[in-house]
Amino acid sequence: MATADNKMVIHRFYEEVMCQGRIEILDEVMDENFVDHGEAFFGSPRGRETLKQGIAMTHGILAGLTVTLEEIIAEGDMVGVRGVMRCTHGGTFVGVAPTGNELTWTGNAMFRLSEGKIVERWFNSDSISIIRQLGSAPATEPGDNSYQV
16 A cells, blocks of 8 residues: 555544544554554553444543644554644543543554554553643653653
8 A cells, every 4th residue: 555545544543533533434444453552551452342442432531632643754554643632631531530621742653554454553642741730740840851750
């Protein structure tokens, strides 16, 4: 599949699935045996159906979730993205009751596609900033790069 086509699949994943919550689109853009190599905070689901459940649950907890892709690069069967996620904390998340606060964090992901479908993803999000925005970790002063939890 052409690099431009692979980038379009990833755009659909973020726009239609992550932003709009249309999990049925995963049937079109993701292999049923999808493997996620996530971080400890968000976990590493295996299989398209497991990811569907996770995304549906996330949309119930983190209302109005949007992902703004700031950069997308591709070569061969690999597509990398860098983006900003925004939502409203509307349900219990990582043990914290709903605050109604807007949460904003950054993330990076690398996808591998095969025959026009996502088969693997590696990702990392700025989880410590989420924890801080929820009030579960102390805020730091601007320029302080320490990670105190």
